[in-house]
Amino acid sequence: MKTRIKELRKERKLSQEELALAVGTTRQTITSIEVGKYTASLMLAYKIAHYFGLTIEEVFDFSEENEF
Amino acid sequence: MEKFKITVKRRIALSSGIALVALVLGAYSIYSIITADISTATHSDGFVAGFQFGLIVSILGLAVIDIIKLSLAMKDETKLKLLYNKEHDERMKAIRSKAGMPLIAITSMLMILAAIVAGYFNIIVFYTLIIAVAAQLSVSAVVKLYCMKTM
Numbered sequence: 236m237k238t239r240i241k242e243l244r245k246e247r248k249l250s251q252e253e254l255a256l257a258v259g260t261t262r263q264t265i266t267s268i269e270v271g272k273y274t275a276s277l278m279l280a281y282k283i284a285h286y287f288g289l290t291i292e293e294v295f296d297f298s299e300e301n302e303f
Numbered sequence: 304m305e306k307f308k309i310t311v312k313r314r315i316a317l318s319s320g321i322a323l324v325a326l327v328l329g330a331y332s333i334y335s336i337i338t339a340d341i342s343t344a345t346h347s348d349g350f351v352a353g354f355q356f357g358l359i360v361s362i363l364g365l366a367v368i369d370i371i372k373l374s375l376a377m378k379d380e381t382k383l384k385l386l387y388n389k390e391h392d393e394r395m396k397a398i399r400s401k402a403g404m405p406l407i408a409i410t411s412m413l414m415i416l417a418a419i420v421a422g423y424f425n426i427i428v429f430y431t432l433i434i435a436v437a438a439q440l441s442v443s444a445v446v447k448l449y450c451m452k453t454m
Contacts, residue, residue: 260392
């Protein structure tokens with residue numbers, strides 16, 4: 236799944252470690268989400284979106300997931 | 304986080320208890336090896352005794368590492384938060400689950416205990432159980448590494 240996490244982090248000059256600490260996960264998980272290897276759970280997606288002050292849809296791109 | 308601090312304190316106490324028991328068993332194990340009657344002892348007897356001693360030393364080592372790691376985390380809030388995040392990380396939970404944890408660890412522990420007991424009666428059963436434990440732990444480790452690369 237594509238996400239805007241990297242872009243949002245860069246805008247706020249935030250490291251993966253800092254974001255991970257803030258949303259209660261590890262740096263490795265943030266890396267995996269950013270490169271699309273791992274799809275975050277609803278709770279983690281909400282925490283990340285909430286941290287950036289955005290909605291889940293604004294951070295995570297669901298367009299590819301809806302294709303059959 | 305206060306709840307987690309209590310959990311960590313309990314784990315430090317548990318690891319200290321395990322380390323103490325391992326220390327006593329280790330001392331007894333050394334005493335047994337030194338006072339063993341070499342003239343009647345077989346190669347298998349020595350192997351079982353050596354395995355037990357190695358296992359006790361490993362448990363002691365792991366318990367000490369755990370105590371140090373947890374004690375350091377207790378002194379630093381950031382380290383404690385990192386430890387909490389690491390233990391409650393959903394990706395790691397998924398990887399551990401795919402690698403068969405914690406069931407593989409529990410069955411391995413039971414099989415090692417069974418192997419030690421069986422070692423006093425039949426050395427073939429001892430070897431078989433130890434090889435089975437090594438095989439299942441290796442498969443679990445390979446699956447874990449694969450998942451960590453792909454997830």
